[in-house]
Amino acid sequence: MASLWNQALKHLENDLNGQQFHTWILPLQAIEEESSIRLLAPSTFILDWVNKRLMDNIRNAIHIVAPTNPPEIQLEIGDYVLDNVEEPEPTVPQPLQTKTKKAESKAEAPSHGIKSNLNPSFTFETFVEGKANQLAAAAARQVAENPGGSYNPFFIYGGVGLGKTHLMHAIGNKLIKDNPKARVVYLHSERFVADMVNALRHNKIDEFKRFYRSLDALLIDDIQFFANKEQSQEEFFHTFNTLLEGNKQVILTSDRFPKEVDGLEDRLKSRFGWGLTIAVEPPEFEMRVAILLKKAAEFNVVLPDEVAFFIAKRLRGNVRDLEGALKRVGAYAQFTQQTLTVDIVKEALKDLLALQQKMVTLENIQKTVADYYKIRVADILSKRRSRNVARPRQIAMAIAKELTNHSLPEIGDAFGGRDHTTVLHAVRKVKELRETDHHIDEDFNSLVRIITN
Numbered sequence: 001m002a003s004l005w006n007q008a009l010k011h012l013e014n015d016l017n018g019q020q021f022h023t024w025i026l027p028l029q030a031i032e033e034e035s036s037i038r039l040l041a042p043s044t045f046i047l048d049w050v051n052k053r054l055m056d057n058i059r060n061a062i063h064i065v066a067p068t069n070p071p072e073i074q075l076e077i078g079d080y081v082l083d084n085v086e087e088p089e090p091t092v093p094q095p096l097q098t099k100t101k102k103a104e105s106k107a108e109a110p111s112h113g114i115k116s117n118l119n120p121s122f123t124f125e126t127f128v129e130g131k132a133n134q135l136a137a138a139a140a141r142q143v144a145e146n147p148g149g150s151y152n153p154f155f156i157y158g159g160v161g162l163g164k165t166h167l168m169h170a171i172g173n174k175l176i177k178d179n180p181k182a183r184v185v186y187l188h189s190e191r192f193v194a195d196m197v198n199a200l201r202h203n204k205i206d207e208f209k210r211f212y213r214s215l216d217a218l219l220i221d222d223i224q225f226f227a228n229k230e231q232s233q234e235e236f237f238h239t240f241n242t243l244l245e246g247n248k249q250v251i252l253t254s255d256r257f258p259k260e261v262d263g264l265e266d267r268l269k270s271r272f273g274w275g276l277t278i279a280v281e282p283p284e285f286e287m288r289v290a291i292l293l294k295k296a297a298e299f300n301v302v303l304p305d306e307v308a309f310f311i312a313k314r315l316r317g318n319v320r321d322l323e324g325a326l327k328r329v330g331a332y333a334q335f336t337q338q339t340l341t342v343d344i345v346k347e348a349l350k351d352l353l354a355l356q357q358k359m360v361t362l363e364n365i366q367k368t369v370a371d372y373y374k375i376r377v378a379d380i381l382s383k384r385r386s387r388n389v390a391r392p393r394q395i396a397m398a399i400a401k402e403l404t405n406h407s408l409p410e411i412g413d414a415f416g417g418r419d420h421t422t423v424l425h426a427v428r429k430v431k432e433l434r435e436t437d438h439h440i441d442e443d444f445n446s447l448v449r450i451i452t453n
């Protein structure tokens with residue numbers, strides 16, 4: 001029987017987004033006692049964060065797995081000690097061990113091997129490929145086959161919930177599968193910063209450095225959180241160089257193109273571009289269907305094709321949202337013991353569908369695009385052809401085609417009475433521009449996110 005905490009973790013993983021789960025929940029070490037569960041946080045930073053924002057989620061999860069007699073939850077600080085860094089041949093890397101004074105005195109200190117922090121379910125096998133992530137997935141496989149090769153660092157960027165973390169873990173999992181002794185560590189950039197601050201406080205910075213520089217692969221998620229943290233950037237810069245010089249693999253993710261991460265030193269930005277930088281994009285319709293079908297099989301939800309089509313057509317957000325919707329309809333079907341149909345999905349996802357419907361109107365698209373480019377909606381509807389107005393107009397039309405079910409003539413009408421061929425031209429032009437100009441591509445993706453979220 002899995003420990004109570006391990007069972008609770010499964011619920012927390014569903015409940016929270018990947019970043020929250022990896023950054024704040026996974027680092028907690030649980031000591032289960034008769035009527036209580038002690039959660040040890042490796043730093044005050046993590047302790048405070050969990051305390052302020054995630055205690056309700058933790059309580060809920062514990063209540064689900066122990067509904068009749070839920071243990072009391074105590075959150076306390078446990079010292080992270082960087083240990084065994086130079087052990088000659090660890091079967092698994094040995095970076096972080098938890099030690100608490102209380103736990104020690106009870107000789108109950110949990111013994112942990114290396115915490116690679118990899119989620120075993122994020123693999124290439126469970127990753128659905130489509131136009132939006134094909135390149136990224138192919139490159140990730142290359143990196144997994146040939147770590148420390150020419151794709152180093154490997155940098156994946158793109159909007160939230162589009163599979164960056166998943167891909168990164170897939171590489172890490174493959175590296176360890178191929179070589180169980182590989183020292184692979186995944187962590188969120190905020191966690192790197194927190195660990196560094198902690199190491200400084202405990203005079204363990206040399207061990208900290210040695211540890212990170214002794215890895216075979218270092219995977220750091222969401223590096224935009226390094227922004228304006230000069231000391232962390234400095235440390236990371238040296239770690240990064242040492243790893244690269246030793247042909248060790250570095251994998252990074254960010255929500256935007258590295259050069260556009262504000263508050264990051266130029267030398268870091270430029271180095272991030274030395275290897276391969278690749279984007280993941282929001283999934284297109286076919287991929288959304290494929291993701292729904294694959295996840296349905298994973299979650300044991302019987303999902304008829306037409307129902308998958310319906311959800312994919314109506315929910316155009318990121319993969320995490322699709323997953324959330326699927327879990328909801330799955331639970332609904334189970335609860336009401338009905339086979340899923342489009343009508344049931346309409347009922348189960350009523351609020352989500354209404355929200356999406358309400359927000360994605362042509363007016364909303366025009367307004368969002370106008371705000372984004374700091375022009376007026378009237379400019380978009382006008383006949384003006386200057387580039388600063390014409391380009392946003394084309395982008396707005398292309399988004400309208402992508403996000404709504406309106407026909408080309410309807411879109412043309414709504415954009416100041418234009419002909420449908422003008423809309424078609426805009427759609428083609430924007431497609432071409434997105435392929436050649438990453439600024440336009442970023443703008444487009446950001447706008448879709450703003451409109452659909």
Ligand SMILES: Nc1ncnc2c1ncn2[C@@H]1O[C@H](COP(=O)(O)OP(=O)(O)OP(=O)(O)O)[C@@H](O)[C@H]1O
Nearest residue numbers: 018019126127128160161162163164165166319320
């Ligand atoms: N192509 C895909 N195939 C299968 N699952 C996917 C895919 N893309 C994303 N997911 C799933 O969607 C969820 C969110 O993905 P992930 O955490 O990797 O996103 P992310 O891009 O790292 O977002 P964030 O920046 O918010 O961390 C995860 O459960 C992941 O497994």
